[in-house]
Amino acid sequence: MAQTTPNHTLTVSGWAALDSSGKIVPYTFKRRENGVNDVTIKILYCGICHTDLHHARNEWGITMYPLVPGHEIIGVITKVGGDVKGFKEGDRVGVGCLAATCLDCEHCKSDEENYCEQLQFVYNGVFWDGSITYGGYSKMLVADYRYVVHIPENLPMDAAAPLLCAGITVFSPLKDHGLVTSPGKKIGVVGLGGLGHVAVKFAKAFGHHVTVISTSPSKEAEAKHRLGAHDFILSSNANQMQVAKRSLDFILDTVSGEHSLLPILELLKVKGTLFIVGAPDKPFELPAFPLIFGKRSVKGGIIGGIKETQEMLDFCGKYNITCDIELITPDKINEAMERLVKNDVRYRFVIDIAGNSDLIS
Ligand SMILES: NC(=O)c1ccc[n+]([C@@H]2O[C@H](COP(=O)([O-])OP(=O)(O)OC[C@H]3O[C@@H](n4cnc5c(N)ncnc54)[C@H](OP(=O)(O)O)[C@@H]3O)[C@@H](O)[C@H]2O)c1
Ligand SMILES: [Zn+2]
Ligand SMILES: [Zn+2]
Numbered sequence: 001m002a003q004t005t006p007n008h009t010l011t012v013s014g015w016a017a018l019d020s021s022g023k024i025v026p027y028t029f030k031r032r033e034n035g036v037n038d039v040t041i042k043i044l045y046c047g048i049c050h051t052d053l054h055h056a057r058n059e060w061g062i063t064m065y066p067l068v069p070g071h072e073i074i075g076v077i078t079k080v081g082g083d084v085k086g087f088k089e090g091d092r093v094g095v096g097c098l099a100a101t102c103l104d105c106e107h108c109k110s111d112e113e114n115y116c117e118q119l120q121f122v123y124n125g126v127f128w129d130g131s132i133t134y135g136g137y138s139k140m141l142v143a144d145y146r147y148v149v150h151i152p153e154n155l156p157m158d159a160a161a162p163l164l165c166a167g168i169t170v171f172s173p174l175k176d177h178g179l180v181t182s183p184g185k186k187i188g189v190v191g192l193g194g195l196g197h198v199a200v201k202f203a204k205a206f207g208h209h210v211t212v213i214s215t216s217p218s219k220e221a222e223a224k225h226r227l228g229a230h231d232f233i234l235s236s237n238a239n240q241m242q243v244a245k246r247s248l249d250f251i252l253d254t255v256s257g258e259h260s261l262l263p264i265l266e267l268l269k270v271k272g273t274l275f276i277v278g279a280p281d282k283p284f285e286l287p288a289f290p291l292i293f294g295k296r297s298v299k300g301g302i303i304g305g306i307k308e309t310q311e312m313l314d315f316c317g318k319y320n321i322t323c324d325i326e327l328i329t330p331d332k333i334n335e336a337m338e339r340l341v342k343n344d345v346r347y348r349f350v351i352d353i354a355g356n357s358d359l360i361s
Pocket of ligand 1: 049213279
């Protein structure tokens with residue numbers, strides 16, 4: 001079990017939602033002192049994941065207010081605990097969704113600590129000392145080093161930040177299905193948002209034929225020309241959906257809102273897999289017929305393990321993969337969240353927490 005100090009003496013400025021209006025306001029709070037297994041991180045950038053919005057507005061009904069969101073965190077280490085291995089002051093590091101896991105169960109021992117039953121998230125979690133965890137919409141973070149990763153030197157820190165959640169969430173299922181090393185498959189990505197646009201980049205980089213399935217006609221040109229997708233299907237176009245039936249091996253569904261699975265399942269070949277990472281607040285209807293007539297599978301998953309997150313970042317460093325971002329100052333968080341609700345972002349907002357984007361890249 002992670003060893004920490006219960007002393008919450010460090011004063012931190014951040015931004016929080018205080019109620020289900022989801023409005024983000026400046027908020028000052030306390031963090032624990034740097035324990036033996038901890039590193040202290042000066043936060044430079046934090047992505048705005050749609051999960052932050054779900055939580056800020058209590059759409060999943062589990063929010064503990066005040067909520068300091070943010071789990072796409074990048075910064076520089078300013079302090080290192082005595083038992084920390086592999087990190088030193090000045091390192092460029094990232095923290096994603098995980099704050100703590102038991103370190104002892106079968107999942108923790110097999111580098112899948114993201115499936116640990118005792119997992120605590122970096123915000124809206126309860127740490128071992130009983131404190132509520134606060135995320136990356138803040139100037140500083142104290143993190144157990146076992147949930148911290150290195151950011152490759154060649155990647156710009158702002159555009160790399162969303163890899164900490166969006167990136168690993170789409171990398172992990174592709175890896176799990178052997179799609180990192182076996183090119184030439186037909187991959188579908190449903191929803192071209194923060195997660196979706198990184199999924200397109202990965203699937204392309206792994207050598208697959210990539211089809212975007214989207215509700216937004218305005219995204220077709222960008223999907224094909226900027227992100228490199230081979231095909232684009234407008235999900236509201238019955239003819240396009242009909243033509244593409246039984247054409248895809250694997251589909252990643254990254255959609256944040258309510259939608260029907262039936263037409264998506266029909267796009268899969270026989271024995272194809274629909275992998276769900278999007279988390280709409282309402283339950284899906286799962287129709288039996290496309291499953292039984294196509295021997296298809298429906299699965300889901302949450303982020304990825306820490307070892308796999310480092311592997312993903314190293315891959316991004318090697319092939320220069322980053323996210324397409326809109327960098328904002330903290331006073332624009334509410335505006336950004338409103339635009340996220342309206343599906344008006346290309347493709348991830350990142351908060352310039354330290355206000356020094358000109359100085360550090
Ligand atoms: N499983 C995990 O570990 C994990 C990790 C991170 C996030 N998530 C969840 O994944 C989802 C996506 O996150 P994100 O940050 O990528 O969100 P995002 O940037 O808002 O992208 C979601 C995309 O889904 C499409 N969409 C939205 N509402 C829709 C609707 N009602 N019907 C059909 N399509 C719709 C839109 O793409 P088009 O315009 O192309 O249609 C939109 O850009 C969220 O629910 C988030 O909580 C899960
Ligand atoms: Zn996220
Ligand atoms: Zn565990």
